[in-house]
Amino acid sequence: MTLVASHMSKSFGRTRAVDGVSVTLSPGAVHAVVGENGAGKSTLLRMLGGAARADGGTMSLDGVAYAPAGTAEASARGVALVFQEITVNRSLTIAENIFIDRLRSFAGPLGFIARRRMRDAAQAILDRLGVRISVSADIERLNLGEWKCIEIARALSTSPKVLLLDESTAYLDHIEVESVLAAMRQLKTEGMTIAFVSHHLDEVRAVADELTILKDGHGAGTFRADEIEPDEIHRRMVGRDLSQGIYPERPARATGDAPPLVFEATDVAAGRDLGGVSLDVRAGEIVGLAGLKGAGADGLFAAIAGDQQVRRGTMRLGGNAYAPADPGAAWSLGVAHLPGDRGNEGLIADFSVLDNLVMARPPRRGPLFNRRAAASIARDLVARIGIKTASIDAPCTSLSGGNLQKVVIGKCLATGPRLLLLNNPTRGVDVGARMEIYRVIRQKAAEGLAIILSSEDMPELIGLADRLLVLRQGRIAHSFNATADLAEHEIVRHMT
Numbered sequence: 001m002t003l004v005a006s007h008m009s010k011s012f013g014r015t016r017a018v019d020g021v022s023v024t025l026s027p028g029a030v031h032a033v034v035g036e037n038g039a040g041k042s043t044l045l046r047m048l049g050g051a052a053r054a055d056g057g058t059m060s061l062d063g064v065a066y067a068p069a070g071t072a073e074a075s076a077r078g079v080a081l082v083f084q085e086i087t088v089n090r091s092l093t094i095a096e097n098i099f100i101d102r103l104r105s106f107a108g109p110l111g112f113i114a115r116r117r118m119r120d121a122a123q124a125i126l127d128r129l130g131v132r133i134s135v136s137a138d139i140e141r142l143n144l145g146e147w148k149c150i151e152i153a154r155a156l157s158t159s160p161k162v163l164l165l166d167e168s169t170a171y172l173d174h175i176e177v178e179s180v181l182a183a184m185r186q187l188k189t190e191g192m193t194i195a196f197v198s199h200h201l202d203e204v205r206a207v208a209d210e211l212t213i214l215k216d217g218h219g220a221g222t223f224r225a226d227e228i229e230p231d232e233i234h235r236r237m238v239g240r241d242l243s244q245g246i247y248p249e250r251p252a253r254a255t256g257d258a259p260p261l262v263f264e265a266t267d268v269a270a271g272r273d274l275g276g277v278s279l280d281v282r283a284g285e286i287v288g289l290a291g292l293k294g295a296g297a298d299g300l301f302a303a304i305a306g307d308q309q310v311r312r313g314t315m316r317l318g319g320n321a322y323a324p325a326d327p328g329a330a331w332s333l334g335v336a337h338l339p340g341d342r343g344n345e346g347l348i349a350d351f352s353v354l355d356n357l358v359m360a361r362p363p364r365r366g367p368l369f370n371r372r373a374a375a376s377i378a379r380d381l382v383a384r385i386g387i388k389t390a391s392i393d394a395p396c397t398s399l400s401g402g403n404l405q406k407v408v409i410g411k412c413l414a415t416g417p418r419l420l421l422l423n424n425p426t427r428g429v430d431v432g433a434r435m436e437i438y439r440v441i442r443q444k445a446a447e448g449l450a451i452i453l454s455s456e457d458m459p460e461l462i463g464l465a466d467r468l469l470v471l472r473q474g475r476i477a478h479s480f481n482a483t484a485d486l487a488e489h490e491i492v493r494h495m496t
C-alpha cells in the first residue's frame with residue numbers, strides 16, 4: 001500500500017512541530033525518518049498513524065483520501081503505529097496486550113475469550129518477529145526491550161499494510177535490534193510499507209531504502225539510503241560537521257596517588273539477575289558496564305540505588321557501610337540514578353520542566369520552596385544540557401522524547417551527587433545532543449564525580465568509559481582496564 005502525505009503541518013501553540021513536510025511510503029520499502037530531538041519525527045509519524053490530527057496537508061492510501069480521526073480508524077485502513085514511549089499494560093497478560101484492541105475477536109458464542117487460541121496467535125506473531133519471548137512469561141518480569149517487542153507484535157496483530165515504528169529499537173539490546181531489523185527486512189519482502197524513526201544511522205543504513213531528514217519541523221531532503229554518507233546526514237540534521245567524533249577527549253591518566261574510592265561493592269547479589277559482583281569506582285572515574293539484558297547491570301543499579309535489597313555481599317560509599325533502605329535514602333546519601341525508562345521511573349510528565357529538574361532536591365529558604373533559586377538552577381541546566389523547551393514552566397508533556405531524556409539527566413546533576421548511575425543515558429537522544437551530554441558527563445567526572453555507565457550502545461561505552469566490565473549471567477565475565485583501542489566485537493565476545 002502506498003501512503004502519500006503532502007505538505008503535512010502541525011503546531012502546538014506557537015511551536016510549529018511539523019511544517020509542510022511531504023513523504024511517500026512505498027510497498028516493499030523501508031523509509032527512515034531521521035532528525036534531531038524535537039525535529040518533528042514523532043509528530044509526523046503520529047499524523048500518519050492517526051494519533052495526531054494534522055493542521056494542514058493531505059494524505060492518501062493507494063490514491064484514496066486518508067484523514068484518520070484516530071488510531072482505530074488508521075488501523076481499520078491498514079496503518080499501524082508503534083509509539084515511542086512504552087505503552088504495555090502490566091496488569092494484562094502478554095497475549096492480552098498484543099490483542100488489546102481486538103479481544104472480542106477471540107470471544108466464543110457464549111462471550112468467553114478463547115484464551116488458548118489467543119495465546120497461540122500471540123505466540124505466532126512473536127515468533128514471526130524472531131524474538132525469544134514466551135507468551136506464558138510473567139509480563140512484570142520482562143525487560144523494556146521485551147515490552148517493546150510486545151508492542152511491535154501488537155501492531156502486527158492487526159495485519160497492517162503500513163507499519164510505522166517510532167524509535168522502536170531504542171529500548172532493545174543489540175541481539176533484539178538484530179531480530180527486529182531482520183523482521184523488518186522480512187516484512188518488506190512480504191510487501192509491507194514501513195517507516196521508522198531512529199537515531200542510529202547504522203540501523204538506518206542496515207535496513208532503510210530511503211530516508212527523510214527533518215530539521216526544525218521542515219523536510220531537509222529525501223534520499224536513497226545508499227546514496228548519502230553518514231557525515232552528510234549528520235550535517236543536514238545538526239547543521240554542523242560531526243566527523244571529528246562526538247566523544248570528548250579523555251583526560252590523561254593522573255600520576256601519583258590514586259583518587260579516593262567513592263564506591264565499593266563486594267560480592268553483591270540481589271534480585272533475580274545479580275549473582276555476585278565486586279567493583280569499585282574512584283572519584284573522577286567512569287566505569288562502564290556492558291552486558292545483555294538480564295546480565296546483571298539493572299540488578300546492580302537497583303541494589304545501589306536502593307530499589308532492591310542486597311541478598312549477599314556488602315557495599316561502601318565514601319568509606320562507610322552503605323545499604324540504602326529505599327531510593328530516597330540513596331539520593332540523600334549522594335547517589336543519583338538515571339533509570340533506563342524515563343516514562344515510568346524518571347519523570348512526572350504533567351509537571352513542569354522546572355519541577356522535574358529540582359524534584360530530587362528542591363532548594364529551600366527555611367521551610368519554604370525557594371522558587372527563585374529553583375528557576376536559576378533550572379535555567380542553568382536547560383542551557384547547559386541544551387534542553388529544547390518553550391520555557392522552564394512548560395509541562396514535560398510538551399517536550400520531545402530526547403528532550404525528556406535530557407531533563408532526567410539534568411535532574412540527576414541538580415542534586416550534586418558523588419556517585420552517578422547512568423542507565424542508557426542517551427537513549428533516544430540525537431547525535432548533536434549526545435555530544436553535549438557526553439561533554440557534561442566528562443566534565444562532571446573531571447570535577448570528581450564517580451560514574452557508573454551501563455549502556456547497550458557499544459560505541460558509547462568505548463567512547464566514554466575509562467574502564468569496562470562485561471557482565472554475563474549476573475557476574476563479571478571480563479574487565480577491560482582501558483577502552484581507548486577496544487573494538488565492539490571484543491566486548492560482545494564476552495557478553496554471550
Ligand SMILES: Nc1ncnc2c1ncn2[C@@H]1O[C@H](COP(=O)(O)OP(=O)(O)OP(=O)(O)O)[C@@H](O)[C@H]1O
Pocket residue numbers: 012013015016017018035036037038039040041042043044084388397398399400401402403428430
Ligand atoms: N503535545 C505537545 N505539546 C506541545 N508541544 C509539543 C507536543 N508534542 C510535541 N511538541 C513539540 O513539537 C516539536 C516536535 O516534537 P516531536 O516529538 O515530533 O520531535 P521528535 O523529532 O520526535 O523528537 P525526539 O527525537 O526527541 O523524539 C518539539 O518542539 C516538541 O516540544
